[in-house]
Amino acid sequence: MSELKLVQHVVVPGTFDPITYGHLDVIARARRLFPQVTVAVAASVGKNGTGPVFSLDERVQMIRDTLAESQIVEGVEVLPFTGLLMDFCQEIGAGGVVKGLRAMTDFEYELQQADLNYRLRPGIESIFVMGSPEFGYVSSSIVRELAYLGSDVSFLVPSVVERRLHERFGEPRK
Numbered sequence: 001m002s003e004l005k006l007v008q009h010v011v012v013p014g015t016f017d018p019i020t021y022g023h024l025d026v027i028a029r030a031r032r033l034f035p036q037v038t039v040a041v042a043a044s045v046g047k048n049g050t051g052p053v054f055s056l057d058e059r060v061q062m063i064r065d066t067l068a069e070s071q072i073v074e075g076v077e078v079l080p081f082t083g084l085l086m087d088f089c090q091e092i093g094a095g096g097v098v099k100g101l102r103a104m105t106d107f108e109y110e111l112q113q114a115d116l117n118y119r120l121r122p123g124i125e126s127i128f129v130m131g132s133p134e135f136g137y138v139s140s141s142i143v144r145e146l147a148y149l150g151s152d153v154s155f156l157v158p159s160v161v162e163r164r165l166h167e168r169f170g171e172p173r174k
């Protein structure tokens with residue numbers, strides 16, 4: 001076996017359009033396990049110009065504000081990235097990627113990504129944490145849909161994100 005090099009620095013990647021309590025849970029868990037965590041925000045712009053509701057800068061800023069508000073700051077940074085996740089990990093010297101699993105439906109998609117990432121950079125570990133059960137149904141797309149339809153989303157997202165959603169989609173119905 002080649003020289004054992006412990007993983008110290010991991011990446012928590014995603015589109016974060018926007019960050020939810022589910023994401024925050026995964027970031028906090030990753031930080032409990034590893035001393036250095038980089039939250040990597042993917043540009044995720046589609047070929048025909050379609051893409052996230054919030055700009056890359058807005059998504060990065062909402063995560064930074066959320067982490068500051070939640071006092072998850074030490075050992076955690078937030079960076080945008082474009083291109084391949086594995087290239088980004090290599091560039092910043094991260095030894096692993098941490099992702100959350102909610103249900104079997106996540107598993108199939110994540111297994112495919114992990115296999116592909118292994119083929120690209122076998123030295124970078126894919127690590128999975130089981131999301132807390134109370135956030136099992138939370139996703140950015142559900143949050144966007146509820147906010148768009150005028151529902152309260154305060155039970156799904158941190159207050160900084162809630163404010164930005166209301167600025168974008170209007171105040172929720174009473």
Ligand code: PNS
Pocket residue numbers: 013014015016042044083084085086112113116117
């Ligand atoms: O929050 P998401 O949208 O599920 O995150 C997906 C993300 C951004 C982690 C994934 O699409 C990704 O790694 N994108 C970067 C491009 C890349 O490396 N693609 C090949 C890996 S499957």
